[in-house]
Amino acid sequence: MPEVTYRGISLECESGATLRTVLFNNAVSPHSGVTKAVNCGGNSTCGTCAVRIVDGPIGERTVKEQTRLAVSTHDDADNIRLACQYRVTDDVVIEKAWDTPISADAA
Numbered sequence: 239m240p241e242v243t244y245r246g247i248s249l250e251c252e253s254g255a256t257l258r259t260v261l262f263n264n265a266v267s268p269h270s271g272v273t274k275a276v277n278c279g280g281n282s283t284c285g286t287c288a289v290r291i292v293d294g295p296i297g298e299r300t301v302k303e304q305t306r307l308a309v310s311t312h313d314d315a316d317n318i319r320l321a322c323q324y325r326v327t328d329d330v331v332i333e334k335a336w337d338t339p340i341s342a343d344a345a
């Protein structure tokens with residue numbers, strides 16, 4: 239089973255699971271602040287679930303994800319992915335993109 243690691247904590251998940259779901263299933267949110275309550279629900283339109291892939295496969299962005307990140311006012315580095323679009327297939331280390339902390343409490 240692949241592991242998602244953030245801040246030194248490892249979360250096991252089924253291969254192919256969506257990163258956002260993996261985080262939520264472990265009482266962690268990729269959102270911060272008000273976006274924990276106000277987000278697109280995983281439809282790749284709000285961009286508030288963005289994470290940076292620090293180590294592990296970056297994978298390919300979905301078309302919706304590419305579209306959303308193309309209009310982002312934030313850093314559009316190649317290792318930025320939307321947690322709602324990223325499928326975990328191997329061990330991966332992430333951090334919240336754009337220097338906002340990953341919330342320890344689920345949305």
Ligand code: FES
Nearest residue numbers: 280282285287322
């Ligand atoms: S939850 Fe809105 S883009 Fe991922």
